[in-house]
Structures are given as C-alpha cells and as structure tokens.
Amino acid sequence: MSEKHRFMTLGRHIDEGEREHPEATGDFSGLLSDLAIAVKMIWREVSKAGLIEILGATDRQNDCGDEVKKLDEFANETIYRAMDHGGHLCVMASEESHGLISIPDKYPKGKYVLVYDPIDGSSNIDANVSIGSIFGIYRRITESGPGTEADCLQPGYKLAASAYVIYGSSTIFVYCTGDGVHGFTLDPSVGEFLLSHENMRIPDRGKTYSVNEGNYGKWADGMRSYVNYLKGTDGSGRRPYSSRYIGSLVADFHRNLLHGGIFMYPGDSTNPDGKLRLVYECAPLAHIVEHAGGKASDGIRRILDIVPKAVHQRTPFFIGSGEDVSEAEEFIQGRRNH
Ligand code: AHM
Ligand code: MG
Numbered sequence: 001m002s003e004k005h006r007f008m009t010l011g012r013h014i015d016e017g018e019r020e021h022p023e024a025t026g027d028f029s030g031l032l033s034d035l036a037i038a039v040k041m042i043w044r045e046v047s048k049a050g051l052i053e054i055l056g057a058t059d060r061q062n063d064c065g066d067e068v069k070k071l072d073e074f075a076n077e078t079i080y081r082a083m084d085h086g087g088h089l090c091v092m093a094s095e096e097s098h099g100l101i102s103i104p105d106k107y108p109k110g111k112y113v114l115v116y117d118p119i120d121g122s123s124n125i126d127a128n129v130s131i132g133s134i135f136g137i138y139r140r141i142t143e144s145g146p147g148t149e150a151d152c153l154q155p156g157y158k159l160a161a162s163a164y165v166i167y168g169s170s171t172i173f174v175y176c177t178g179d180g181v182h183g184f185t186l187d188p189s190v191g192e193f194l195l196s197h198e199n200m201r202i203p204d205r206g207k208t209y210s211v212n213e214g215n216y217g218k219w220a221d222g223m224r225s226y227v228n229y230l231k232g233t234d235g236s237g238r239r240p241y242s243s244r245y246i247g248s249l250v251a252d253f254h255r256n257l258l259h260g261g262i263f264m265y266p267g268d269s270t271n272p273d274g275k276l277r278l279v280y281e282c283a284p285l286a287h288i289v290e291h292a293g294g295k296a297s298d299g300i301r302r303i304l305d306i307v308p309k310a311v312h313q314r315t316p317f318f319i320g321s322g323e324d325v326s327e328a329e330e331f332i333q334g335r336r337n338h
Helices: 003-007 010-019 027-047 070-083 122-127 213-218 221-231 249-259 278-291 322-332
Strands: 057-061 067-069 089-094 112-120 131-139 159-167 171-176 181-187 192-197 208-210 262-265 295-297 317-320
Touching: 010 027, 010 181, 010 192, 027 070, 027 112, 027 131, 027 159, 027 171, 070 089, 070 112, 070 122, 089 278, 112 122, 112 278, 122 131, 131 249, 131 278, 159 249, 159 278, 171 192, 171 249, 171 278, 208 249, 213 221, 221 322, 249 262, 249 278, 249 317, 262 322, 278 295, 278 317, 295 322, 317 322
Parallel strands: 089 112, 208 262
Antiparallel strands: 057 067, 112 131, 131 159, 159 171, 171 181, 181 192, 262 317, 295 317
C-alpha cells in the first residue's frame, strides 16, 4: 500500500474532491461524512449480528412485501437519525419506509435528497453471507421547504453522487461523485475507511454471469437464449461463462465491477418488472458502473434515462461490463438468438 493510500481516509478524499469545486459550500462533504458515520454504526451491528438478539425476522412486511429483518430496521433508523438534522437534506426515501421520509420541522432543510436501501440482500443475514447498503444523492428540484415526491423521482442521470457499502470479509465503501469510482476499506483498528481501490474500472468484457437461474422456466425466450449462449462453448475459449450468484446484489455487483461480467434480474412471467427497485437499488449502481466504464440497462433502455413514476418502482436490470450488457440487450430485444 502506498503512503498516500495509507493516510487517505474517506473523509479526506471527500474534502479534497470538494476543494476542486471552489463554489462548493461544504454541504456535500458534510452529507457524505454523516453517511460514513451511519455506515460504521451499521457495520458494527452487522459484524456482531450473530452474537446479539438482532437476528431474526420481525412480524412486519415492508412496502415491497418482503419480510423485514431486525437489522433492516436498525439500519433504516440509523441512516435516518444520522441524516435528518445535518441541514443537508430536504427529504429521504428508503426501501424500508412506506412513503417519503420527511426532515423533522425543527431541523433546517437542505438542497439534497437521499434515497437508500439500508440493507440489501437481507434474506442472507442469517447465513452470514455478504450484504450491503446502497445510496443515491440528488440535488433537489423544488425551490425550498420540505422536499417532495418530485425531488425523489428524478432519473438516474441526475444523480449528484452514488455509493454502496459491502459488509463482507472486509467492509468496503465505494462512491462516485462524477469524478471516478473510488473504494475505501474499513480498517476497524483505526475506525476509518482508507483508500484501497482508486479509480475503479470495470473490464469491457467479463467471463461471469450472475442471475437466479431458478427462474429459468418463467423467463422470456430472449433471456433463456442469452443464458444458453453464455453456457455454450466457442472456438476462442471465451465461453462458457462461469456462473456466480450470491443473491446479494451489492456483493454480486462488487465482484463483477472488479473482475468483469454481468448481473441480471430480468422480468419474468410472474414479475414482469423483475424484483429490483429502480430508485434506490438500480439507479445508484448504474451511476457507479457507467462512471467505471460499464453499462446498465433494463434490456431496452439505459437505466439512468428512466424517469421513475413511484419510489418503490421495480425494473428489469442488466448491469456490468459494457460488451456483456450490450450482448444481453441483443438477445432480450430479439435481435439475435445464438
Ligand atoms: P432486498 O433488498 O429485499 O434484500 O432484495 C434484493 C435482493 C438483492 O440483493 C438480490 O440481488 C436479489 O434480491 C436476490 O433475489 P432472489 O432471491 O430472487 O434471487
Ligand atoms: Mg433491501
């Protein structure tokens, strides 16, 4: 590790990035720093989840119909509490909250909007499999006062920043403010995220596909043909692809970002829009992958161009290496079948 990396904390990196914009007020770095504190508190609970009574299901379902785990609730609340009073945000929206999350009257309203999935891959918690958090930050489009739904329903290309955290064998915070994608690994002994992956770039093509193939029988012909194609052989040795599916979007995405490949959650006969949520899962990761040189699509459209109609809207999702995603689109759109 270089000397620069040894001492480049996430906070310092954010501050240095902001200094390159003389017009910046410090609001944005304040917001990201608050977020980093929330993430460390979530990490602390995730890492001791097996030891305390935080594991196990509550008796509630969230707005998407999923069983809500206690850790989901903890993470949702922690992010909210860390972000509600800083004066940076005007409104929030989360996978685990039914409607918009307002900033309490007693606190000032800021110019940014936060959308988040507090714990992604939560069905994996009990099995000690990697999970994550996903964040998107927009500039508000309303003038002042409390933020509204319109502030949350912006297309992904308007994201001011995006980030995800993977709570894995180590905890990594990856963020993008439009100037590259950078990863920081938590050093628990000093309690800081340290720069570990500067300027991440996804390979143009990978050799891995990630999809829940148990749904094969419900897929459309194009999707089946594409996966059959990936499993086939060719003279160049480029295929067959390896299949890797953790079932934790952040973890599957992170691996493919590092090594190349494609993650897919397509629509199927029972869920035409797939499972994943556009606003706080797909758009922030699409923002990151594009800035790392990759691509994200719903099979037809660029994810970042889709204007959401509802906070909890789902979308088919294809994300990863540019050439792989383009190839998937050809099959999904019926332009090729082998
Ligand atoms: P969650 O946000 O409720 O945890 O659901 C999202 C997760 C993703 O992390 C993962 O890619 C997907 O659901 C797995 O779904 P499936 O079990 O249908 O393969
Ligand atoms: Mg989730």
